[in-house]
Amino acid sequence: MAAVKVTRGQKVASGEALVLLADDAQRAQHSLTERALEVAEAAGTKSCIAADHAEQELKRSWDLAVGERTHEIGLLRAIGATRREILWTLLTESAVLAGLGGLFGLALGYGAAAQLRMLVPALPIQTSTGFALAGLALSVATGLVAGAAPARRAAQLDPIESLRAE
Numbered sequence: 072m073a074a075v076k077v078t079r080g081q082k083v084a085s086g087e088a089l090v091l092l093a094d095d096a097q098r099a100q101h102s103l104t105e106r107a108l109e110v111a112e113a114a115g116t117k118s119c120i121a122a123d124h125a126e127q128e129l130k131r132s133w134d135l136a137v138g139e140r141t142h143e144i145g146l147l148r149a150i151g152a153t154r155r156e157i158l159w160t161l162l163t164e165s166a167v168l169a170g171l172g173g174l175f176g177l178a179l180g181y182g183a184a185a186q187l188r189m190l191v192p193a194l195p196i197q198t199s200t201g202f203a204l205a206g207l208a209l210s211v212a213t214g215l216v217a218g219a220a221p222a223r224r225a226a227q228l229d230p231i232e233s234l235r236a237e
Contacts (some may be wrong), residue, residue: 118206122213129217133165137221144225145233154226161222162215169214173207 137144144157184198 122209125210126213126217129165129169129214130220133161133218133221137161137225140225141228141233141236144228145230145236148228148230149234158222158226161225162218165214165218165222166211167214169217170207170211172214173210176210177203177207 147157148154180203181198184196187194188196
């Protein structure tokens with residue numbers, strides 16, 4: 072069989088083999104690469120929006136938690152806990168809870184990727200450890216940012232007024 076160069080729309084006689092030219096293959100690969108970059112950019116944008124929303128929700132939750140724990144915080148201050156200890160306790164708690172949420176999200180992501188790999192074996196799905204660690208770090212940082220203002224406010228509470236609040 073002979074290989075022939077064919078232009079678009081040209082009819083080919085039966086029995087002739089077609090050869091996909093290297094420049095056509097490069098164009099196809101470039102197009103796929105561009106699409107993959109567009110998808111990655113969209114995913115990154117949505118991730119940033121989700122992180123911002125998560126930070127706002129965490130801050131709102133911590134505001135409520137500090138409000139409900141005013142008596143406990145006042146008791147800690149009354150028995151000698153410093154403002155710095157109160158601040159670090161609440162910030163640590165916020166970071167740990169956000170980190171646990173990040174681990175849960177990673178488990179869901181890895182599980183979904185594994186299921187998709189089993190359903191569509193030809194789909195090149197990769198789970199990057201670097202991106203996973205960056206996501207986990209982002210969740211902890213989000214917890215710290217969200218917990219900072221409520222923790223600072225809790226550390227500034229007057230112990231006597233806090234004990235009266237019930």
